[in-house]
Amino acid sequence: MSTPGLGAWLPRRRLKHPDKTALIFGDDRRLSYADLATAVERAAAVFADHGVVRGDRVAYLGENSPEFLVTLFGAAHLGAVFVPVNTRLAAPEIAHVLADSGARVLVHDPSFTDRVTAAVSTAPVAHVLSTGASARDGEPGLARLLDRAVTAPPPEDVGLDDPAALVYTSGTTGRAKGAVLTHGNLTWVSMNTIIDYDLVSSDVSLMISPLFHVASLGMGALPALLKGATVVLENGFEAGRALDLIERHGVTVVSGVPTTYQLMADHPEWSRTDVSSLRTLTCGGSAVPPRIREAYEARGLSFTQGYGMTETSPGATSLSAAMTRAKAGSVGLPHFFTDVRVVGEDGMPAPARTVGEIQVRGPNVFAGYHGQPEATTAAFALDGWFRSGDLGYLDEDGYLYIADRLKDLIISGGENIYPAEVEGLILGIPGITGVAVIGIPDEKWGEVPIALVTVAEGVSVDTESVRAELTGQIARYKIPKTVTVVDDLPRTASGKVRKADLRARLLSAP
Template sequence: MRDEGIGRWLPRRRLKDPAKPALVFGDEVITYGEFADTAARLGTALRARGVAPGESVAFFGENSPHFLTVMFAASHIGAVFVPVNTRLAPPEIAHVLADSGARVVVHEPAAAERMAAAAPGVARVSADELAGIAASVAEGETPADLEPHPTDADAPAAIIYTSGTTGRAKGAVLSHRNLTWVALNTIIDYDVVSSDIALMISPLFHVASLGMGALPVLLKGATMVLEPGFEPGRALGQIARHGVTMLSGVPTTYQMMADHPEWAATDLSSLRKLTCGGSAVPERILNAYELRGLSFSQGYGMTETSPGATSLSPAMTRRKQGSVGLPHFFTDVRVRREDGRIADTGEIGEVEITGPNVFLGYHGLPEATAAAFTDDGWFRSGDLGYLDGDGYLFIADRLKDMIISGGENIYPAEVENLLSDIPGVSGVAVIGMPDEQWGEVPWAVVTMRDGKSLDTAAARAHLDGRLARFKLPKRVVVVDELPRTASGKVRKAQLRESLASTV
């Protein structure tokens, strides 16, 4: 297979389907021909601003054609794309930009002041301004300018930041090969076809929306309807208006649509594929959608696997309820015991993954990268699970204590580190507790020095502006003592069990 990077995708689509709608945004329809031309010209504009092959281009903004054209523009000139989560606090944004070595950050016009505060040392340009530069540069273009930069498939294509267990976000480096093969896995296992119309309601800065949402649709030559943010009533309206066939989300978004007053009256007959990630689909959501003749594909993965590792087909949703499915077509999964031996059927161990979708490593962190892989090259997920007799994977526990709230990943360590700075706090553990709307939310369980106190409002005030708001604890519980193992590690499972009755 000739694989010269994702920068080649749009020129090939322009050749095959120049007049076909690629992106729909509000009343704007962008064809594959227009999309390819815009990305090439934006790439030329980035090059004119001094961006060289291998350097990073960051983007800050919600879902829009700007997001995708900047990503393909970066790939067009051999640069590395760095999407920035718009929910991050200024210090978190500054870390992503500094750590990635971003040469320039492109942002939506409305984010100009926020970028000036969070990225004073990084070259900044609004997406509209960049488009103007591209238009002026276009006058002097030659056919060679519109040709993508030759790129090796194993070269970095994107750096996606994932919160680390040590409290600092780590940049997962995804190659062009990684993004190509996760798109192929999705096309095969979720049956993406060129006639699909996909509604994008989840943020593209999340690796699931990008790697398993946008890229498979564009590789296959289908059409994507972009929503700048999720609003359940509007999403239902878009399904009916555009005849949407494909929808991806998390349990919270699906529940909010089912709870909306327009749910029963909305024509959903065009929908054929629903995919859900982030956490298992609760029974109440399965029931609500099955009453409308709809069922889900579910899956499991992480940023480091671009992100798909396994998928559970709609046909097996009930028969294998609780499972995250089988390995994707071009991916393998195994479970290994603590003693290093491969686990038997039904035996719990660490889930390990290999395949062309597994990332290159953590940006600038060789020791963390080495620790993430086994001696024979499999990625260590940090999750505990088991395989049943049919090869279906079940996740038993999160070895890394990650909390998934409304599809957003929260690593307790970064919250705990900041809470520990509050005067009077002597011990802290952040745990995920069940929540009807978000699946789970973070709670902070703390011990205090004599005479000191802490409430939820004070804890949130201390963290506000330092962390994204979705990471702030929804409740603070003060206890006399945190349960610990003999080595001093907090027994978080015991904490969750002891507080279950107070939810």
């Protein structure tokens, strides 16, 4: 086990803590570290029998399950590259991921058979394996193949710079690009998480967000397994079920987005659930609205928040629970082994509280975009810092604040409007549960901001009431010209609003 790659993690954990529970799935399935390591070695043997060698891509399509992690580590064992596929994709989008990545093997949950069948009709995948006992065509599935598997070869001796995963971005501005994450990227982001969130081996981490998203994987499951903690896997989110699992298993760590935390706090069982075991609540996707924060603080719980993206594996900064109020609105300080700076249009570091582009440097920053050298070059500054495409500023203490995405910047009458600033104020209005501020064309001003909001049941809001709330808090040109109540806002797996979808919907409306 001389390799520093992910393929050696579980054999080492089996050596140190063979009987410790690694995974809990459903109501009756538990895998010790010895069980998990053995399953991974059998998966590696199965993949090797299907011709997978170092550098090949092994894709997985399915909700959270032990098979997801068995496939990931089985691929890593052989030096192959794991490709998690977003379960929300349509068949043509799945086909794009498979074709673009060059996946040799696709492992999928049986519930996705119809989409897989349609996708592989246009994508050259050599082998398709269902996680069940058999596939639709009667061929043995992964479960049966694992039972029959022979001993796998030793873990491939990969380096930290070798690719471990190919994770496709959400594609909100075009076709998804595959971000190449190395063994080093995933190791260092795990180390950052362990250090900055004080993860310990006695932790019990509840994964209610999908593992195909890099936040759940890189800052949830992987650091927990590296540390020897226990991971409780859920293949979907239901607030009452999540509360039951917290109490039943003594969960100490939960990773989620504001919506999941709000749904738990609004559930009838919230006040009756024993949440005394919880000590770390991480929240990504967007800032925690004050009313949600206060609901948890009333029960002695605080959030850690952060900032990152697929290309940073994903963590770039974190805000400790202790600083939530003192640095309200901030996404925190750079992770322990990561550097963050803000630069102006001249490429030089910007003064404190001056908005500029956020750039990141560190061993967690990705290697580049698969098969897209020009996009990779454009993603990095000349001195090697990754260009996030996000706008923000650092305060005098080095805490980062997000202004907005460069692509979401609204320019109205020559004035810059950063939607995140406006959205934060609108979310503070009682009864509003979600908001997206976008720019629409205007003959006079070029663009004007409008707001789309979701509201709690029984709540009524209109343009004038929202504008009245904002008047005096921000400049008039920043206040949305119209406010429209919608049933829901389209979101990515990480909880971010798909503003491109909203713009397309509005522009296509009669």
